[in-house]
Amino acid sequence: MGRPGDRPSVITARGLRKSxxxxxxxxxxxxxxxxLEVPAGQAFGFLGPNGAGKSSTMRMIACVSPRTSGELRILGRDPAVDGVAIRARLGVVPQQDNLDEELSVRENLFVYGRYFGLPRARCWQRADELLEFAQLTEKSGAKVENLSGGMKRRLTIARSLMNEPEVLLLDEPTTGLDPQARHVLWDxxxxxxxxxxxxILTTHYMxxxxxxxxxxxxxxxxxxxxxxxxAELxxxxxxxxxxxxxxxxxxxxxxEPLVAGLVERVETLPDRLLLYTPDGDRTLAEVTERGVRPVSALVRRSTLEDVFLHLTGRSLVD
Amino acid sequence: MTVHDTSPATAASRWPGGTRAVVEYLVLGWRRYLVSSLSEAVGAPLLYLLALGLGLGALVDRGSGGGALGGVGYLDYIAPALLTAAALQVGVGESAYPAYSRFKWTRVFLGISATPVSPRQIADGQLLFVALRVVTGAVLYYLVLLAFGAAGGGWGPLMVVSGTLTACGCAAWILALDSVLTSEGGVFNVLFRFVIVPMTLFSGSFFPVDRIPAALRWVAWVSPLWHGNELARTAALGGAAGVPAARLLLHAVVLLALLGTGVAVARRGFDRRLLR
Structure with missing residues (x-):
């Protein structure tokens, strides 16, 4: 799996296991x-229902969870040996924010830069650059506990960039945010x-x-x-x-029996039939010809959500 | 396929400056409550010395106290113990809820563990910060004792050292406890009420241990505070404290062992909690 390109691999995993x-x-x-094989510069996503193993995989990649077996190389190095050196080059945005709510926005960034061994002056300078990047300059002196959820998320992302990481790991970066905040983050x-x-990101949002x-x-x-x-999926x-x-x-x-055989796959939901087809309009004409009279009909393009539900099922996992 | 990491080798290599960065962070947070913590550090000894040293002390000194205390005035007798108990309070206080919350509620320690700083360095940094808080409080306590004329002679400042050692020995074990607690569930309340308070009362702080019935005297012997009190009292009163030299050495060894084992267990606990 993976496709060899001209860019070196940032992450390579073979038979990676965690129990x-x-x-x-x-x-x-x-x-x-x-x-896994992730080349440098790629945006790589993990999709999957809760409990699928996404976060465990992310923690192994972040070098905070020793693997049980298999091979893993991050930036060409083995996390079991060079975890410290690898972590120095990673940025991590955890699923739940772990900012210091008592410190100011700017102090949170400063303190984090110090963990990477940056000199104090450089930490303050970098903090100011990132506050601008995260559109938080006006909140620079505010206590974190007074920020909105979207602001905290942006601050967590800004914090993860203090060390100018080569790889950024984002575990559900926009869960719980309003649409405006999500779009700012995506940008x-x-x-x-x-x-x-x-x-490298995990998400529930297709x-x-x-x-x-x-x-x-x-x-x-x-x-x-x-x-x-x-598109391939x-x-x-x-x-x-x-x-x-x-x-x-x-x-x-x-x-259901009337539309059977018209298309390669039909899914039955409590109030709907989903007909998976290369040409929705033509299928609708055929359905009408067979005397099916739905309350309403809608032709739409397939989305990743269809792929996801097809692969992982519609039943709740937890 | 090879099996890796039965021990968290990810923590093995050291990141220079990691421990210092953790201390720096905690000091930055301390600034938010610096005024209240310093005024408590000065205010509490004032109250205790007035009430126990001068108030209760006047009664004790007039009664049979002088003889039982080896000819030492009550204020002089309890002053080293008050300093040591205050140091213990600060050490236990800082290493219980505030440190535990960094695992559980604010999850700040998890954030730090994503950086090159190792869990052991987080443990060390947290304990060094506790030590800094304890030393600051103990020095202020010493100055208040000085103002009351109850700070002992030239060796008196060693009370700060013995008090810090006592407090950090206990704090290291509480940090170890933090690292294994998955839910707090009132554990710290039990710790304060049924360990720290009895320890303060029955460790030779306010009356000599030989007043405790022989069958219960072991309570004092296993109490870190008793070892600390004997050291502090000897620092302040010299020979009048009545502690033989060999026992002083034993007290120091017990407290150093408490600290050493506590640090080892806490480091291991931080490793296991943060690198899973």
């Missing part, structure tokens, strides 16, 4: 042997990508994955179930279009 001992002595296998991440920073990622893997149950660019795991037929709840089952 945890939980209370009672049982072992949970969070990651069950995955192969900032896009700029970083243009500057050549490798982005639009986020489509917006940001050059390449994606879908994880489920600790293994990779699909890999490719957003849609082409490989869904059809070009989806015809959604909406019914009074219950009546869709009666229509």
């Amino acid at each position: 945890f001992e939980v209370k009672g002595g049982a072992t949970v296998e969070a990651v069950r042997g995955i192969d 900032r991440l896009f700029r970083l990508k243009q500057q050549g920073v490798t982005l 639009d986020e994955a489509e917006q940001l990622c050059d390449r994606l893997v879908v994880m489920d149950g600790g293994v990779l179930v699909a890999e490719g660019s957003p 849609i082409a490989g795991y869904s059809t070009r279009e989806v015809l959604e037929l909406r019914f009074v709840p219950g009546e869709q089952t009666a229509a």
Whole structure:
């Protein structure tokens, strides 16, 4: 897996595994042997339901979780040996913010720069640059506890950039944010990508994955179930279009046998039939010809969400 | 396929300046409550000395106290113990809720562990900061004792050293406790009420340990505070404290062992908590 390019690999994994001992002595296998190859400068996404093993993988890549077995190289080095040196070149945006709420916005950045051994003057200077980048200059002296969720997230991202990392790891960077805040964040991440920073992110949002990622893997149950660019995944795991037929709840089952055989895949939901088809309009005409009368019909393009639900199922995981 | 990392080797190499950066961060946070912590450091001894040293002391000195205390006035008798107990309070206070919250609630330690700074350095930095808080408080306490004429002679300043050693020995073990607690569940309240308070009362702080029934005297012997009190009292009163030289050495060894083992266990705990 992975495609050899002219750019060197930032992350290479072969048969990477992680298992945890939980209370009672049982072992949970969070990651069950995955192969990864991420070239420098790429925006690489992990998609998957909760419990799929995304965060465990991210923690191994961040060198804060020793792998159970398999091979892993980050920036060409082994985390088990060179964790400290690797962490010096990474930026990490955790799933939950862990800023110091008592310190000011600017002090949070200063303190973080010191952990990377930057001189004090350089820390203050870099803090001011990043406050501008994160559109937080006006909040520079404010206590973190008084910031909105979106501001805290931007500050966490700014903080992760203090050491000018070559690789930025983002674990669900926009979960819980309003649409405006998400778009501002996407814009900032896009700029970083243009500057050549490798982005590794996990997300539940398909639009986020489509917006940001050059390449994606879908994880489920600790293994990779699909890999490719957003367009490749849609082409490989869904059809070009989806015809959604909406019914009074219950009546869709009666229509189900009528549309059978028209398209390669039909999905039955409580109030809808989803017909996966290369040409939605033509399929709608055929459906109408067969006497199916839905309350409403909608033809749309296939999205990553269709791929995701197809691969990982519709039932709740937790 | 090879198996890696049965021990967290990721922590093995040291990042120069990591411990110092952690101390710097904690000092920056301390500035927010500097005024309140310093005024407490001066105010508390004033109150204790007035109430216990002068108030209660006047009664003790007039009664049979003088003889039981080896001819030492009550104020002089309790002053070294008050300093040591205050140091212990600061050490325990800083290493309980505030340090635990950095694992659990603010998760600041997790943020630091994503940088080159290792969990062991986080543990060391946190303990050094506790030591700094303790030393500051103990020096101020010493100055207040000086004003009351209860600071002992030329060796008196050594009370600051023995008090800091006592407090840090306990603090290291509380940091180790922080690193294994997944939910607080009132553990610290139990610690304060059923360990720290009895320790303060029955460690030869306010009356000699030989007043405790022989069967219960072991309570004092296992108490770090008793070892600290004996050292501090000898620093202030010299021979009048009545502690033989061999026992002084033993006290110092016990407290150093408490600190050494505490640091080792805390470092290991931080490793296990932050590198999973």
